[in-house]
Each structure stands twice: as C-alpha cells, then as structure tokens.
Amino acid sequence: MSFLEVQGLKQVFPARGASPETVVFDDLHFGIEKGEFVCIIGHSGCGKTTILNAIAGLEKPTDGVVIMDNREVSGPSLDRGVVFQGHALMPWLTVMSNVAFAVRSRRPDWRADQVRAHCQQFIDMVGLTGAEHKKPSELSGGMKQRVGIARAFSIQPKMLLLDEPFGALDALTRGTIQDELVRIVRATHQTVFMITHDVDEAILLADKILLMSNGPRAVVAEIVENTMPADRTRMTMHHDPQYYRIRNHLVDFLVNRSRLYAGGDARAAYDSKHPPVVRPGLEAERAAPVPPTSEPPRAAVINLRHAN
Amino acid sequence: MMGVKETLRAALLSFVILAVLLGAWHLATLPKEQAAASDDEYAKLMGKGAKKSDGFPTPAQLGETIVRQLSDPFYDNGPNDKGIGIQLAHSLARVGAGFALAMLVAVPLGFLIGMSPLLYRAFDPFIQVLKPISPLAWMPIALYTIKDSSVSGVFVIFICSLWPTLINTAYGVGAVRRDWLNVARTLEVRPLRKAFQVILPAAAPTILTGMRISIGIAWLVIVAAEMLVGGTGIGYFVWNEWNNLNLTNVIFAILVIGVVGMALDILCGRLQTLVTYVE
Numbered sequence: 001m002s003f004l005e006v007q008g009l010k011q012v013f014p015a016r017g018a019s020p021e022t023v024v025f026d027d028l029h030f031g032i033e034k035g036e037f038v039c040i041i042g043h044s045g046c047g048k049t050t051i052l053n054a055i056a057g058l059e060k061p062t063d064g065v066v067i068m069d070n071r072e073v074s075g076p077s078l079d080r081g082v083v084f085q086g087h088a089l090m091p092w093l094t095v096m097s098n099v100a101f102a103v104r105s106r107r108p109d110w111r112a113d114q115v116r117a118h119c120q121q122f123i124d125m126v127g128l129t130g131a132e133h134k135k136p137s138e139l140s141g142g143m144k145q146r147v148g149i150a151r152a153f154s155i156q157p158k159m160l161l162l163d164e165p166f167g168a169l170d171a172l173t174r175g176t177i178q179d180e181l182v183r184i185v186r187a188t189h190q191t192v193f194m195i196t197h198d199v200d201e202a203i204l205l206a207d208k209i210l211l212m213s214n215g216p217r218a219v220v221a222e223i224v225e226n227t228m229p230a231d232r233t234r235m236t237m238h239h240d241p242q243y244y245r246i247r248n249h250l251v252d253f254l255v256n257r258s259r260l261y262a263g264g265d266a267r268a269a270y271d272s273k274h275p276p277v278v279r280p281g282l283e284a285e286r287a288a289p290v291p292p293t294s295e296p297p298r299a300a301v302i303n304l305r306h307a308n
Numbered sequence: 309m310m311g312v313k314e315t316l317r318a319a320l321l322s323f324v325i326l327a328v329l330l331g332a333w334h335l336a337t338l339p340k341e342q343a344a345a346s347d348d349e350y351a352k353l354m355g356k357g358a359k360k361s362d363g364f365p366t367p368a369q370l371g372e373t374i375v376r377q378l379s380d381p382f383y384d385n386g387p388n389d390k391g392i393g394i395q396l397a398h399s400l401a402r403v404g405a406g407f408a409l410a411m412l413v414a415v416p417l418g419f420l421i422g423m424s425p426l427l428y429r430a431f432d433p434f435i436q437v438l439k440p441i442s443p444l445a446w447m448p449i450a451l452y453t454i455k456d457s458s459v460s461g462v463f464v465i466f467i468c469s470l471w472p473t474l475i476n477t478a479y480g481v482g483a484v485r486r487d488w489l490n491v492a493r494t495l496e497v498r499p500l501r502k503a504f505q506v507i508l509p510a511a512a513p514t515i516l517t518g519m520r521i522s523i524g525i526a527w528l529v530i531v532a533a534e535m536l537v538g539g540t541g542i543g544y545f546v547w548n549e550w551n552n553l554n555l556t557n558v559i560f561a562i563l564v565i566g567v568v569g570m571a572l573d574i575l576c577g578r579l580q581t582l583v584t585y586v587e
Contacts, residue, residue, distance in 0.1 A: 056494060057494075058490055058493060058494065075493075076490075076493040076494040076495075076496065077494070077496060078494075078495060078496050080494065081494070082490070082491075082494045084487055084490065084491070086487055088485075088487035088488060088490065088491050090488055090491075090506070090509070090510070091585040091586060091587045092509045092510075092512075092583075092585040093509075101495070101505070102491075102495055105495035105496060105497050106495070135585070135586070136587075137585070137586035137587065155495065
C-alpha cells in the first residue's frame with residue numbers, strides 16, 4: 001500500500017438551475033509513495049483542484065476515500081501542508097508573522113524566540129532573508145509565493161500539496177522558484193502532490209506525472225514515470241534525449257489524446273483501478289527527431305493554456 | 309513638491325470661498341439706510357436704537373459671540389445658561405455612552421450573524437424592518453419605559469448607531485476570503501483563535517467603516533434628541549437660544565456641531581487607517 005492512496009474518488013456537482021448534474025470524475029484510483037514528487041496535468045475542468053482539495057481534506061468528495069499513512073483523511077490536518085494558488089497570505093501580517101501563524105498552530109507550546117528562530121530558518125530557506133518585516137503588499141508575486149512555500153514547509157507536514165503555485169508568475173521568476181523548490185524538496189525528501197499546467201515544470205520536478213483526460217468524467221489516463229536522472233536541472237535537462245521523448249509524450253497527450261477518454265475504444269480499454277504506467281523516456285523508437293542544439297531552451301516552453 | 313503646491317492652492321481657494329461667503333453674508337445683513345430724522349426719534353420712542361437691521365446677525369456679531377463663548381466655555385449660571393463646553397460635554401457623554409453600548413452589541417452580534425448563514429437569514433427581516441425607523445420614533449417608548457430623559461437620549465443614540473455597525477460587521481465577517489479561512493483550516497486553528505486572528509483583522513476595515521457611519525449618525529441624532537428631551541446638551545442649547553431669539557448663538561452652535569462632527573469623523577478615519585491593509 002502506498003503512503004497516500006486515493007481510492008474510488010468521485011465528485012458530482014449537483015444540478016443547478018438549467019445546468020444538469022456534472023460528474024467531474026468517477027472511480028479515481030492512484031497512489032503516491034513516501035518521498036515521491038507527483039505532478040498532475042490536465043486541461044481546465046478535469047477536476048485537478050477538486051482532487052487536491054479532497055486530499056487536503058478541505059472538501060469532501062461525493063464518494064471514495066483518501067488514505068494517508070494508513071489513516072483515512074476526514075478533514076484538513078497539519079499533516080498536509082497546502083500552498084494555495086493565490087498565495088493566501090494574510091495581508092495584515094508581515095512575512096515573519098505569516099509564517100509564525102503556521103508555526104504556532106503546529107507548536108502551540110513553543111516560546112516566542114523558538115518560534116522566531118524556526119520561522120527564520122524557513123524564510124532563509126526560500127531566500128527571503130531581509131524581507132521578514134515586510135507586508136505581503138510590499139512583495140512581488142514571486143516573493144509572496146515563496147512565503148507561501150515557507151509557510152507550508154515550516155509546519156513540516158508529512159505531505160505537501162501545491163495547487164498550481166507558479167501559475168500567476170512570469171517565466172523568469174517561475175524558473176528561479178522552480179529551482180529553489182527542486183533544491184528544497186531534494187534536501188528534505190518531502191512527499192509532494194502538485195497541480196501544474198506547465199509541461200517543463202512537471203518534467204523538472206516530478207518523479208511521476210498523472211495525466212488527466214478531459215472532464216466531465218475525467219480519468220487518470222496514464223501515469224508517466226520520469227526516468228530522467230534525479231539530479232536534472234532546468235538549465236541542462238533539455239540536453240538529455242529523454243527530455244524530448246517525455247515532453248513530446250505529454251504534449252501529444254494534452255493536444256490529441258486527452259479528449260479520447262470520453263467514450264469509445266480508449267474508455268473501453270481503460271481500467272480505472274490500474275491506470276497504465278508508461279516510461280516514454282526509455283522508448284528509443286519514440287525519440288523526438290529534434291536535436292537539442294537546434295532549438296534554444298526557452299522556445300521549448302509551451303504553455304498549455306495557449307496550446308489548448 | 310507637487311503635492312505641497314497643490315495643497316497650498318486648495319487652501320488658498322478655500323479661503324477665497326470663505327471670503328466670498330462671509331462677504332455675501334455681510335452685504336446681505338448691512339443695516340438698512342433710514343431716510344428721515346423723525347423716524348429716528350420714532351424709533352427711539354419705540355425702544356430701538358438708531359441701528360436697524362432685519363434681526364439676522366452679521367458676521368461681525370457672530371465673530372464677537374465666538375470669541376465671547378470660547379473665552380469662557382465652562383461657566384454655569386443655572387439650568388438655562390451654561391457654557392458651550394458644558395453643553396458639548398453632555399452631548400458627547402450621551403453619544404459616547406450610547407455608541408459604546410451599541411458597539412458592545414453590534415460587533416459580537418454581527419460576528420455571529422456573519423459567521424452563520426442561518427442566523428444571517430433569521431435576523432435579516434428584523435434588521436430590515438428596524439433599520440429604517442427614525443431613532444426619534446423610539447423616544448416615547450424610551451421615555452415611558454426608562455422614565456429618565458437623559459437615559460432615553462442615550463437609548464436613542466444606541467438604537468441609531470446599532471444598525472450600520474451590525475450590518476457592516478456581518479457583511480465583513482461573511483466576506484472574509486475563503487483562502488484565509490482555508491489556511492486556518494489546514495493549520496487546524498481553533499475557532500476562537502480563528503475568530504480573533506483571522507476573521508477579526510480581515511473584517512476590521514469593514515467593521516470600522518460601519519462604526520464611522522454609526523458615529524456620524526449618532527452625532528446627527530443627538531441634536532434632535534436633545535431638542536426633544538431638553539435639559540442639557542448642544543441640541544438643547546440650540547433650542548433654548550431659539551426661544552431666546554438669539555440667532556447668533558444658534559449659528560455659533562451650528563458651527564460647533566459641524567466642527568465636532570468633523571473631529572469625530574477624523575478620529576474614526578485615523579482608527580480606520582490603523583486597521584486597513586493593502587492586498
């Protein structure tokens with residue numbers, strides 16, 4: 001049994017006025033191992049955030065269970081830290097106080113200086129040393145998201161849930177924070193579940209990438225194992241031939257295959273309890289014919305929202 | 309530097325407007341020219357001085373009154389002749405007491421109503437019916453039940469300052485961003501800590517706006533209330549001077565009411581900036 005098990009998850013949004021009842025997804029199964037970084041990719045409306053909220057315990061799914069560390073998730077818990085899409089910092093608190101708010105929830109018995117030292121450690125970790133006494137409104141979008149990450153890490157949860165944390169950031173800032181996240185996660189061996197729209201972000205960060213088909217009635221169509229070396233970096237990973245194979249596989253899925261699961265052959269052949277696990281990086285025959293040198297790295301970035 | 313220059317120009321313009329207003333007032337209240345000397349004698353016979361006007365005070369007379377009243381604001385020559393300072397103190401005490409009591413009820417109740425959609429809907433019809441009632445309409449009932457005119461004044465202030473704060477608190481508490489509440493939930497924050505450390509600071513600007521409206525209305529209502537119940541206070545002063553046919557004092561009182569109202573509003577504004585946050 002995996003560290004985190006999602007079993008038979010189902011979400012139905014009831015009929016509202018003229019719009020009929022929507023089954024976002026039905027009978028969803030997947031697992032996450034301890035220390036694993038799992039990204040979930042899919043088009044808008046496939047229920048990614050709903051899955052994350054169910055794992056976080058923020059929303060109760062219509063059916064199915066989430067089991068973490070052999071215990072059923074019945075509500076939000078300090079065991080699962082969440083980094084919200086819109087950073088969700090409290091604007092009346094300073095950076096330090098925002099992190100301290102979380103730390104005090106985790107350690108109500110700590111003295112003020114203990115809390116401060118602990119917070120400082122995590123503020124330093126995300127590279128915000130010197131900005132401790134600034135209010136969120138004085139920070140850039142990237143810095144705010146760093147505070148959100150520091151806050152989530154500071155409670156040292158068993159698992160971290162990130163809801164498209166870099167979606168609102170510009171490409172340059174996103175790259176820097178991705179690098180930091182890679183560094184922190186590799187140092188802490190944190191178990192992470194993350195929603196993203198960015199294929200390159202998923203390849204850089206994830207050990208496993210869940211591909212969601214289009215909603216309604218979305219499924220985890222495939223589980224892509226990232227076979228690239230664990231020490232890959234944003235600067236060099238596009239020199240690895242595996243990178244293009246994985247990337248082409250992901251883009252191909254999102255552009256062409258993600259809508260095939262609504263019915264027909266793909267649906268009929270699909271076993272929801274055991275989504276196919278694929279390793280496109282190791283399939284030489286699927287290798288992309290694009291030599292790494294012919295294309296500058298930034299041009300390879302495709303934002304899915306535009307591709308869609 | 310541009311800001312300073314703009315401020316200076318605005319101040320200059322304010323002075324020009326003031327000068328024009330005072331000038332117009334002065335011209336409008338100039339003594340009428342009297343044609344014949346016999347009329348003067350007639351006027352003396354009638355017990356009037358040589359100067360004749362239509363009775364409306366001139367700016368100069370108002371100036372004299374302001375200086376006289378402010379030079380000795382706290383004299384007390386019996387129930388019908390007290391200094392403006394004493395009258396103001398009575399009014400402010402009533403407003404302060406009524407407003408404080410109203411806040412003690414409105415903020416916690418608004419909190420409850422804002423947190424619970426059920427309570428919100430249950431209380432809504434009562435608030436909607438009670439809110440538009442002129443606070444003075446409560447006066448007979450207050451006088452009958454409380455049997456004390458001064459306390460009745462406080463009650464009227466209580467009733468009129470209740471609604472804006474209650475409604476704003478409920479709205480502010482209900483509109484706290486879901487994200488912040490979700491943060492509190494994922495951190496397993498206890499209800500009391502959530503109320504004081506998340507919801508209260510998040511809703512504070514809205515609550516303060518309500519309080520600012522409340523104190524504004526309270527200051528409007530106290531004048532009318534004191535005219536009714538009499539005895540002391542700035543409203544009673546206005547009515548008393550009207551009965552004395554001393555319009556100069558009435559105008560002076562009107563000015564004082566305006567200035568104090570402005571001061572109260574500035575005070576609330578300061579408090580508001582203290583709790584306001586930039587998102």
